[in-house]
Amino acid sequence: MKNGILAVLLGLLSYQCSTPNTRQTVEASCGQCQFGLKTQKGCDLAIRFEGKAYFVKGVHIDDFGDAHDPDKGFCNSIRTATVRGNLKDRIFEVTDFELKE
Template identity: 45%
Template sequence: MKNLLHLLLLGVVMPVPVVQAQSAAKLAGAIASPNQRRPMQVVEAACGQCQLGLSGKSCDLAVRLNGKAYFVDGTHIDSHGDAHANDGFCQKIRQAQVQGEVLNDRFVATYFRLLPEADKVP
């Protein structure tokens, strides 16, 4: 009976980290692999509140497309380094290669890669 209880507890406790790891891998895979059949864009990326003039209560990733800023879904501001570092999204506007579309006044990213400072496109 004691062994059965241990097996049941392991069955309940062990799947939680596995589920979290799978969700993180799924999200990373969606952002890390560009779709060769969709157009790639180079956009300005920064904190929407600190740098791009959007309203909000906390620091959130945003991009500027065709002169208009949009908050980003599909990746997070902290997924691309420390937002408050000297080169972070809250301190300066950076450039990123992206794929995705604007839906409901938000940019839904299916690919997002922050460009190094040296790779800036004029």
């Protein structure tokens, strides 16, 4: 029974993440420095929602200022963003990315 419920929830999450124009509030930060992602080298923008982190395609980590700024840089802090896009091959392809202050 638990496995069936988990499968339904994962299916709904996958559908929501792959449906274009679905706005979601997520955590945004450096995938390597803050979210522990290891599949890319250097510092790259990533989002985290539902406990899972994904690298982002369509915006760059430095599009929102210096990633290494001690106060608001993505390598030193986790920020909130509203995004729109879809998940493809474990990369979140952004069509809209709005950083919240």
